[in-house]
Amino acid sequence: MAETSSVRITCTAPVNIAIIKYWGKRDEELILPLNSSLSISLHQDQLKSTTTAVASPAFSEDKLWLNGQEKSVQESRLQALLHEVRRRAAKRPLEDVQREEEVVESVNSEHRLAPPSWHVHISSKNNFPTGAGLASSASGYACLAFTLAQLFGVRGELSGIARRGSGSACRSMYGGVVRWTHGEQADGADSIAVQVIPESYWPELRVFILVVSDLQKAVSSSEGMRRSVATSRLLQHRATVLVPELLRKAEAAVKAHDFPAFSQLAMCDSNQLHAICLDTHPPIFYLNDTSRQIMRLVHAYNQACAEIRAGYTFDAGPNAFVLTTARDASKLLGLIAHFFPPQTSNSKRYIRGLPLTTDPPSLELQCALGFEPQPNALHYILCTRPGPGPQCIFDNEAHLLNIDGLPGN
Numbered sequence: 001m002a003e004t005s006s007v008r009i010t011c012t013a014p015v016n017i018a019i020i021k022y023w024g025k026r027d028e029e030l031i032l033p034l035n036s037s038l039s040i041s042l043h044q045d046q047l048k049s050t051t052t053a054v055a056s057p058a059f060s061e062d063k064l065w066l067n068g069q070e071k072s073v074q075e076s077r078l079q080a081l082l083h084e085v086r087r088r089a090a091k092r093p094l095e096d097v098q099r100e101e102e103v104v105e106s107v108n109s110e111h112r113l114a115p116p117s118w119h120v121h122i123s124s125k126n127n128f129p130t131g132a133g134l135a136s137s138a139s140g141y142a143c144l145a146f147t148l149a150q151l152f153g154v155r156g157e158l159s160g161i162a163r164r165g166s167g168s169a170c171r172s173m174y175g176g177v178v179r180w181t182h183g184e185q186a187d188g189a190d191s192i193a194v195q196v197i198p199e200s201y202w203p204e205l206r207v208f209i210l211v212v213s214d215l216q217k218a219v220s221s222s223e224g225m226r227r228s229v230a231t232s233r234l235l236q237h238r239a240t241v242l243v244p245e246l247l248r249k250a251e252a253a254v255k256a257h258d259f260p261a262f263s264q265l266a267m268c269d270s271n272q273l274h275a276i277c278l279d280t281h282p283p284i285f286y287l288n289d290t291s292r293q294i295m296r297l298v299h300a301y302n303q304a305c306a307e308i309r310a311g312y313t314f315d316a317g318p319n320a321f322v323l324t325t326a327r328d329a330s331k332l333l334g335l336i337a338h339f340f341p342p343q344t345s346n347s348k349r350y351i352r353g354l355p356l357t358t359d360p361p362s363l364e365l366q367c368a369l370g371f372e373p374q375p376n377a378l379h380y381i382l383c384t385r386p387g388p389g390p391q392c393i394f395d396n397e398a399h400l401l402n403i404d405g406l407p408g409n
């Protein structure tokens with residue numbers, strides 16, 4: 001039915017972990033932050049969202065499938081994102097519009113542009129748990145924004161489109177280390193993400209995700225930060241005084257490959273976020289006992305090394321993102337696996353992602369920690385590293401919708 005004139009594209013996008021956190025909005029509708037933030041985009045070999053979008057004059061409405069289940073497209077953030085991408089597509093230069101007419105005649109559907117008036121069918125999936133504290137909303141909305149921009153031929157700065165889905169999603173529009181500048185303008189035009197360094201600049205960086213819980217959190221990030229803005233006086237001080245300095249120092253540390261400084265700033269900023277959550281009324285508790293044991297383990301490791309060789313950061317949940325470098329990866333992983341061993345039934349897939357050996361910790365290091373191993377405290381450990389930004393996939397096997405816009409290939 002839609003065969004001759006439909007346009008189809010499939011893209012992927014990464015998850016990102018914030019090093020200097022975004023917490024608090026100055027505009028809820030446009031998703032404009034009170035402070036700038038900094039993150040690392042994680043490698044898509046381990047975590048990614050994949051989105052296929054098909055546009056056709058034959059479609060009578062927009063449709064969405066998430067992880068294979070059809071969802072309503074009426075959700076306000078999805079609507080805002082769709083509206084923004086179509087608004088920008090409608091302003092495309094004339095030569096693109098002419099190209100579009102040629103395109104509609106073309107038999108090759110893979111490199112064509114769709115007119116913004118066409119309805120779109122979208123299917124998106126994550127290769128990791130959705131809504132489970134692993135920032136699927138960031139990779140998911142970034143992937144959606146990037147895919148729709150390719151489909152409708154929107155060029156230039158795209159992070160402002162992803163931002164309409166979820167604030168942190170704008171940073172997933174680039175690889176490596178990325179800053180989201182808070183911006184000053186009321187319409188959000190200058191509230192965009194920029195790449196600070198590409199992923200190839202610091203290839204030794206490693207990130208271990210220690211999955212403490214895969215349950216949906218009780219207080220979402222959006223609700224948590226709304227509550228902090230309304231009640232925490234520390235938040236205002238952080239946003240205006242502390243973050244600008246933290247950000248400057250963190251960017252300098254990244255550019256200088258200074259892991260101790262970078263890691264120290266990451267830990268301080270994460271602790272500051274959770275201090276603000278405690279200063280919020282009623283207080284919000286995202287960390288649990290296992291999170292705090294992980295923090296102790298990292299500090300004990302650094303003390304034993306007599307320098308900072310590991311760090312941690314926690315988003316709005318108990319899962320730890322442990323930072324280190326290739327030099328320490330096997331030793332630190334061995335220590336983590338020793339103190340947080342798997343249930344025997346779960347030992348096979350306990351350590352996932354990058355293939356790494358686990359060096360058993362020395363007795364001295366074991367004693368330094370001063371707590372007993374805690375079997376079963378973690379679901380699994382995912383080893384990853386910085387990676388690239390969104391990509392188009394030119395492989396027919398990768399499409400999540402067929403050319404008629406229906407699930408299948």
Ligand SMILES: Nc1ncnc2c1ncn2[C@@H]1O[C@H](COP(=O)(O)OP(=O)(O)OP(=O)(O)O)[C@@H](O)[C@H]1O
Binds near residue numbers: 131
């Ligand atoms: N691939 C995707 N495509 C489009 N939307 C997605 C995708 N993945 C997730 N989302 C959106 O993000 C929501 C989940 O966001 P939520 O903030 O609850 O969890 P999370 O981002 O996985 O975890 P956390 O914010 O705790 O790190 C989904 O309900 C959906 O609306």
Ligand SMILES: C[C@@](O)(CCOP(=O)(O)OP(=O)(O)O)CC(=O)O
Binds near residue numbers: 020021169
């Ligand atoms: C703690 C954080 O992960 C908060 C992320 O918040 P979201 O981007 O999920 O919030 P919304 O913009 O309301 O969708 C810190 C960060 O990623 O910077």
